[in-house]
Amino acid sequence: MFIRPFGYERAGSLADACEMLRERGEAAKVIAGGQSLLPMVNLGLVQPEVIIDISHAGRDDDGAAARGGGAVPGGAVPGGGRSGSDRAVAARSREIGGGDGYLTIGALVSHARLAGDPAVASAQPLLAAAAARIGNPRVRSRGTLGGSLAHSDPAAELPLAMVALGASYRVTDGRSARDVRAEEFHLSFLTSALAEDELVVSATVPALGPGWGWSFQEVARREGDFALAAVAVLVRMAGGIVAEARVAVGGAADRPLRLADVEAALAGASPGEIAGRAGPLRGLSPVSDISASAGHRAHLCAVLVRRALDEACRRSQEATA
Amino acid sequence: MTHTATITLTVNGQRLTRTAGAHLTLLRWLRDLAGVTDPKYGCGEGVCGACAVLLDGEPVSACLVLAAQVDGAEVTTAAGLSGPGGIPGPLQEAFHACHAAQCGFCTPGMLVTAAALLADGRIRSRAEIRAGLHGNLCRCTGYGPIVDAVEAAQEARQARPDPRDHLGRAPAGHDAPRPRPAAGPERGR
Numbered sequence: 001m002f003i004r005p006f007g008y009e010r011a012g013s014l015a016d017a018c019e020m021l022r023e024r025g026e027a028a029k030v031i032a033g034g035q036s037l038l039p040m041v042n043l044g045l046v047q048p049e050v051i052i053d054i055s056h057a058g059r060d061d062d063g064a065a066a067r068g069g070g071a072v073p074g075g076a077v078p079g080g081g082r083s084g085s086d087r088a089v090a091a092r093s094r095e096i097g098g099g100d101g102y103l104t105i106g107a108l109v110s111h112a113r114l115a116g117d118p119a120v121a122s123a124q125p126l127l128a129a130a131a132a133r134i135g136n137p138r139v140r141s142r143g144t145l146g147g148s149l150a151h152s153d154p155a156a157e158l159p160l161a162m163v164a165l166g167a168s169y170r171v172t173d174g175r176s177a178r179d180v181r182a183e184e185f186h187l188s189f190l191t192s193a194l195a196e197d198e199l200v201v202s203a204t205v206p207a208l209g210p211g212w213g214w215s216f217q218e219v220a221r222r223e224g225d226f227a228l229a230a231v232a233v234l235v236r237m238a239g240g241i242v243a244e245a246r247v248a249v250g251g252a253a254d255r256p257l258r259l260a261d262v263e264a265a266l267a268g269a270s271p272g273e274i275a276g277r278a279g280p281l282r283g284l285s286p287v288s289d290i291s292a293s294a295g296h297r298a299h300l301c302a303v304l305v306r307r308a309l310d311e312a313c314r315r316s317q318e319a320t321a
Numbered sequence: 322m323t324h325t326a327t328i329t330l331t332v333n334g335q336r337l338t339r340t341a342g343a344h345l346t347l348l349r350w351l352r353d354l355a356g357v358t359d360p361k362y363g364c365g366e367g368v369c370g371a372c373a374v375l376l377d378g379e380p381v382s383a384c385l386v387l388a389a390q391v392d393g394a395e396v397t398t399a400a401g402l403s404g405p406g407g408i409p410g411p412l413q414e415a416f417h418a419c420h421a422a423q424c425g426f427c428t429p430g431m432l433v434t435a436a437a438l439l440a441d442g443r444i445r446s447r448a449e450i451r452a453g454l455h456g457n458l459c460r461c462t463g464y465g466p467i468v469d470a471v472e473a474a475q476e477a478r479q480a481r482p483d484p485r486d487h488l489g490r491a492p493a494g495h496d497a498p499r500p501r502p503a504a505g506p507e508r509g510r
Contacts, residue, residue: 007322008343008389031387035367038346038385042365049324051344053390112379136456137437139367141379142386223455224368 018174058090106145137247213315328369333401370457423461
């Protein structure tokens with residue numbers, strides 16, 4: 001762990017961090033919880049010249065320290081670098097909020113908080129369950145939602161849950177914000193739709209609707225390891241048959257995938273017909289790698305989808321009973 | 322941008338200030354600058370748990386935190402779990418009594434993880450203890466005695482008149498009678 005030294009810059013707001021990214025270009029890496037970046041730094045896979053720390057962005061007790069350290073390029077950001085809207089954006093990145101059938105989670109919310117927050121558990125339990133499956137307790141203490149989404153690992157739990165839920169991400173370059181659908185954000189292995197000076201602010205998901213059941217399933221070689229295959233499913237049963245289904249798989253491609261063909265085939269299925277309708281998962285062609293062969297991954301995905309559909313249907317029927 | 326950072330941390334109750342490269346991890350800061358050597362360097366990827374410490378009460382991999390990120394924080398290492406005058410604390414007693422250490426390399430991380438696991442005072446099943454420790458690797462014991470020790474420590478805490486944990490926190494609702502852990506098929510070895 002004798003890593004090449006790098007500089008450290010602490011951002012007082014997300015806008016400050018975006019400005020630093022424009023200044024430093026590819027030499028800079030952003031750190032929040034550090035649970036994806038620091039393993040790569042420690043292994044020498046990434047050698048940044050400077051690390052920009054956003055973990056303190058918007059913390060009331062921290063603005064003075066950031067400014068006092070001379071780390072903030074004062075005046076470089078429109079509005080003087082620390083406008084009221086910077087504050088609002090930073091506050092949004094630390095909060096869990098909801099209402100009107102939606103749940104919005106800030107990018108700096110830790111996995112442990114997401115897994116344990118009562119508002120998340122009641123509004124969207126699939127998300128809480130996905131967060132609880134991440135890594136180990138130490139990863140969940142430090143790791144953040146925004147970090148996981150931006151890292152865009154195809155086997156990671158949160159991008160999968162977000163794709164299944166039809167989430168939308170708010171991203172900012174410090175000057176303006178835009179919303180990106182989860183399915184359009186996760187492009188390929190460790191590649192997202194973020195521009196080089198953009199950061200994730202928050203993710204918004206619909207709350208679990210009345211009568212919906214859910215399930216999150218994964219298989220890894222070791223507890224806490226990256227999933228060989230993971231599945232997130234939502235089902236609404238009505239009159240004893242599937243009215244609507246959402247099926248997404250992770251670890252089976254270069255990004256989490258919604259299986260629209262499978263979803264369409266499930267509509268109208270009775271519980272006894274579900275396994276047959278889900279079938280061998282059309283539209284899925286995993287690749288072989290060091291961890292598993294393509295055939296093994298395809299098999300695991302099919303098994304997990306069946307298990308997840310079972311559980312989600314049961315929960316849907318319990319919810320409507 | 323800074324290449325050096327002056328960091329103050331409260332480590333096991335003692336305030337320490339050191340100036341060094343801003344790229345140093347919390348683990349290197351503790352071991353190489355502060356001489357706090359009970360957290361061990363195992364994998365550098367956050368998967369082995371040998372460097373686990375409590376950061377403001379939360380378990381973290383010290384190898385995956387930059388010291389510069391956590392200036393001003395409180396750090397508790399395994400040594401901070403001991404009682405007054407350095408006598409072994411309840412978890413350390415239980416590890417000793419159950420022979421939960423062989424080579425000892427994983428032990429500081431196991432102790433810290435177990436302390437975090439038991440901090441809320443809820444009695445956990447053997448399966449829950451195993452799940453709580455899954456991020457800490459041991460190459461010697463086969464884990465059985467470690468799980469025994471954590472189970473013994475939570476039972477001993479129930480029996481003590483003062484249920485406060487290693488950080489002096491009382492568990493929520495500790496006055497209420499608590500259910501005994503279910504004796505699962507895995508109990509004993």
